[in-house]
Amino acid sequence: MYRIIFSAVLFSCAVHAVAADSGSRPTAPTADHSKFKALQGPFKTGEDVTQACLTCHTEAAKQVMSTRHWTWDYANPGTGQRLGKKTMLNSFCIADRSNEAFCNACHAGYGWKDDKFDFTSEKNVDCLVCHNTGQYAKLPGLAGHPAYRRMEYPPGSGKFVEPVNLPRVAQRIGKTSRTTCGVCHFYGGGGDGVKHGDLDSSLKNPRRELDVHMGTDGGNFTCATCHKTESHRVAGSRVAPTAVDPHGAILRGEKAGRNPATCQACHGDRPHPSALGAGMLGALSKGDRLNAHSRTLACQTCHIPAFARGGVPTKMAWDWSTAGTLDANGKPFQKKDERGHVIFDSKKGDFRLGENMKPDYVWFDGRVDYTLRTDRIDPAHLVQINRFHGTPGDSSARIWPVKRFTGKQPYDLEYLTLLVPHTATPDDTALWFNFDWPKALAAGTAAAGQPFSGKFGFAETEMLWPITHMVAPRDKALGCAECHSRDGRLQGVTGIYLPGRDHAPWLDRAGFTLAVLALLGVLSHGALRILTRNRRKEH
Amino acid sequence: MTERLYVFKRFERFWHWAQAALIITMLLTGFEIHGSYHLLGFQKAVGIHAFAAWALITLWVFAIFWHFTTGEWRQYIPTLKNVDVIFRYYVLGIFTGAPHPYRITQLRKHNPLQRLSYLVIKLFINPLIWASGLGLLYYQAWRDAVPAGLDLAAVAMLHTVMAFAMLIFLIVHVYLTTTGHTPLAHIRAMITGYEDVDG
Numbered sequence: 195m196y197r198i199i200f201s202a203v204l205f206s207c208a209v210h211a212v213a214a215d216s217g218s219r220p221t222a223p224t225a226d227h228s229k230f231k232a233l234q235g236p237f238k239t240g241e242d243v244t245q246a247c248l249t250c251h252t253e254a255a256k257q258v259m260s261t262r263h264w265t266w267d268y269a270n271p272g273t274g275q276r277l278g279k280k281t282m283l284n285s286f287c288i289a290d291r292s293n294e295a296f297c298n299a300c301h302a303g304y305g306w307k308d309d310k311f312d313f314t315s316e317k318n319v320d321c322l323v324c325h326n327t328g329q330y331a332k333l334p335g336l337a338g339h340p341a342y343r344r345m346e347y348p349p350g351s352g353k354f355v356e357p358v359n360l361p362r363v364a365q366r367i368g369k370t371s372r373t374t375c376g377v378c379h380f381y382g383g384g385g386d387g388v389k390h391g392d393l394d395s396s397l398k399n400p401r402r403e404l405d406v407h408m409g410t411d412g413g414n415f416t417c418a419t420c421h422k423t424e425s426h427r428v429a430g431s432r433v434a435p436t437a438v439d440p441h442g443a444i445l446r447g448e449k450a451g452r453n454p455a456t457c458q459a460c461h462g463d464r465p466h467p468s469a470l471g472a473g474m475l476g477a478l479s480k481g482d483r484l485n486a487h488s489r490t491l492a493c494q495t496c497h498i499p500a501f502a503r504g505g506v507p508t509k510m511a512w513d514w515s516t517a518g519t520l521d522a523n524g525k526p527f528q529k530k531d532e533r534g535h536v537i538f539d540s541k542k543g544d545f546r547l548g549e550n551m552k553p554d555y556v557w558f559d560g561r562v563d564y565t566l567r568t569d570r571i572d573p574a575h576l577v578q579i580n581r582f583h584g585t586p587g588d589s590s591a592r593i594w595p596v597k598r599f600t601g602k603q604p605y606d607l608e609y610l611t612l613l614v615p616h617t618a619t620p621d622d623t624a625l626w627f628n629f630d631w632p633k634a635l636a637a638g639t640a641a642a643g644q645p646f647s648g649k650f651g652f653a654e655t656e657m658l659w660p661i662t663h664m665v666a667p668r669d670k671a672l673g674c675a676e677c678h679s680r681d682g683r684l685q686g687v688t689g690i691y692l693p694g695r696d697h698a699p700w701l702d703r704a705g706f707t708l709a710v711l712a713l714l715g716v717l718s719h720g721a722l723r724i725l726t727r728n729r730r731k732e733h
Numbered sequence: 734m735t736e737r738l739y740v741f742k743r744f745e746r747f748w749h750w751a752q753a754a755l756i757i758t759m760l761l762t763g764f765e766i767h768g769s770y771h772l773l774g775f776q777k778a779v780g781i782h783a784f785a786a787w788a789l790i791t792l793w794v795f796a797i798f799w800h801f802t803t804g805e806w807r808q809y810i811p812t813l814k815n816v817d818v819i820f821r822y823y824v825l826g827i828f829t830g831a832p833h834p835y836r837i838t839q840l841r842k843h844n845p846l847q848r849l850s851y852l853v854i855k856l857f858i859n860p861l862i863w864a865s866g867l868g869l870l871y872y873q874a875w876r877d878a879v880p881a882g883l884d885l886a887a888v889a890m891l892h893t894v895m896a897f898a899m900l901i902f903l904i905v906h907v908y909l910t911t912t913g914h915t916p917l918a919h920i921r922a923m924i925t926g927y928e929d930v931d932g
Contacts, residue, residue: 474871475787477783477870477871478780478783478784478787480776480780483779483783486872486873489873489876589877673774673775673776674774674775674776674779675771675774675775675776678766678768678775679768679775680768690885691884691885691886691889693766693767693768693869693889694766694767694768694775695768696886696889697767697768697893698890698893701890701893701894701897702767702769702893704897705893705894705896705897705900706897708897708901709897709900709901709904712901712904712905713904715905716904716905716908716909717908719823719908720908720911722828723827723828723912726828726829726830
């Protein structure tokens with residue numbers, strides 16, 4: 195039984211982090227941390243390393259503790275809604291409550307395994323997870339800790355993980371990299387590429403074809419090149435994104451008060467060169483015509499032709515209602531597609547995967563609100579876990595590419611709320627070890643402080659994810675006809691008159707009918723002239 | 734007996750044929766942009782259409798100047814007198830071998846029916862097709878300045894209506910050029926400038 199406790203999915207979730215970071219650019223720091231006395235060790239735990247870091251970087255932990263990487267808590271500035279990973283639901287693994295020891299391997303701290311975690315203790319901050327340059331991995335199930343001793347992992351697998359060499363990792367500390375950010379952000383939702391669609395392990399060392407900025411043969415950007423970080427506050431957020439940024443580029447050092455992670459922060463809002471300027475004649479140049487689109491479209495709409503295009507599929511749909519189905523022998527099992535990707539797992543239910551997916555397009559002004567576990571739902575209709583706001587055609591919104599993810603997840607038949615299941619940490623109630631929904635929901639809702647009537651069903655849900663990474667080189671941007679055609683990508687998008695897509699069919703019918711009648715008229719007139727030619731000659 | 738009359742001056746002929754080429758180009762690219770068919774590809778069609786639009790506007794600035802400085806604008810002063818006679822000729826007389834009832838001179842080179850149709854083109858179709866076309870081309874510049882109600886769809890629809898009017902004019906106009914004393918007589922006149930006139 196122990197063997198089936200941790201699946202391959204879980205395993206993939208952790209081991210990727212051990213690989214050395216070959217994606218970061220060479221840097222020449224002014225301090226060689228291997229020469230620091232405080233970092234010689236020995237260290238028993240990660241907390242010991244943190245305390246050593248803090249002897250020099252005295253304010254670092256305080257800074258981290260004020261960010262969402264630490265608090266997992268966030269107040270939506272528009273609605274006041276309490277958000278953050280601690281509170282929100284999704285349609286993937288649903289929620290971290292009761293599963294903290296597992297999920298919170300992605301918390302930038304040590305020891306968050308239940309609601310008794312001390313958010314005020316500086317030594318609980320994990321410096322290494324973001325700043326290591328390799329050989330460091332927080333294993334799901336260990337509440338944010340790496341392995342301090344040689345251990346079988348996943349337990350019962352017969353595979354062993356060597357203990358982390360803390361002094362070595364500490365002495366080789368460095369800047370964040372695509373790999374360190376990616377350890378969590380590429381694997382959200384329980385595996386590589388599952389959640390976002392535009393973030394997966396293919397971005398560790400991408401070609402510029404995949405991401406023109408991060409490509410190792412392109413800009414070789416790290417995440418922090420755009421997500422410019424000050425005092426550990428990382429710019430950019432998908433919970434409250436900057437959907438509209440109609441300004442020029444930000445100059446170095448300029449206190450613009452703007453999000454430095456937008457496209458416009460570097461490229462400005464008229465990025466296409468126009469040989470004829472922006473005046474009347476500008477309309478004759480392709481560049482100016484493209485620039486005119488920036489009033490309507492997000493840059494991403496044309497410049498990210500597809501997501502999940504690095505060879506890693508993303509989950510497009512997840513049906514939890516089939517989770518718990520066992521084989522004829524009462525054992526859990528998996529089904530894989532022809533390429534070896536899991537499409538059914540007794541623990542999780544059915545998945546639909548997608549690669550090279552064309553995004554959906556929606557008007558978006560940056561305001562998002564969420565269905566939380568306290569909100570009543572209407573299970574007769576598709577439940578939107580998040581709603582992207584934006585008035586079609588309005589100058590405050592742009593047409594954005596999104597991944598539209600659909601789910602089917604448990605809700606309370608009486609209270610009409612989406613339910614938090616206990617899934618991931620091995621015990622008597624977790625779904626992944628007992629395949630018993632009532633027990634899992636009772637435990638999960640109890641930990642989440644959520645009322646549960648005991649009666650549950652599965653509601654159809656939907657969640658939107660903004661697509662903003664995997665920016666293609668310019669020659670791979672969308673051509674005009676992708677949208678300017680009768681059945682183009684913006685088929686369902688309202689609020690605009692789109693030449694090539696929109697027309698009044700009655701007018702076209704009337705116009706062409708009249709033109710054909712005119713043609714037939716003159717042709718018959720001509721024919722009649724030819725027929726009467728002889729008569730005229732006689733005349 | 735016939736005499737040769739110099740009717741179409743050099744600039745006038747240049748204006749006519751350049752305008753013809755531009756209008757045909759714009760009809761072809763315009764209906765592609767409209768989504769009626771695929772020919773050059775949307776991007777190329779838009780580029781050519783916008784270029785041709787500005788070329789035509791430039792041509793027209795010169796043409797308007799020419800019309801006023803030469804007094805040729807008087808050729809388009811409308812008259813309803815004898816329109817019915819001309820109309821009857823094209824409906825009946827042309828088949829029975831009746832002579833064309835209109836005798837052109839240098840000062841009155843368009844018959845009453847031509848005067849009317851060209852005037853409608855100049856005062857009605859052209860201004861509307863340009864205003865709506867410039868509206869489409871410079872939508873980003875005016876979209877926030879105008880009252881709600883005048884949206885791009887309305888402007889585009891007006892542009893489409895006028896494009897159909899232009900298409901129908903072109904069909905009829907091209908046909909009518911074949912109705913001279915030989916099928917190519919009028920076309921030759923627009924190339925050489927000389928029209929053969931019955932004396």
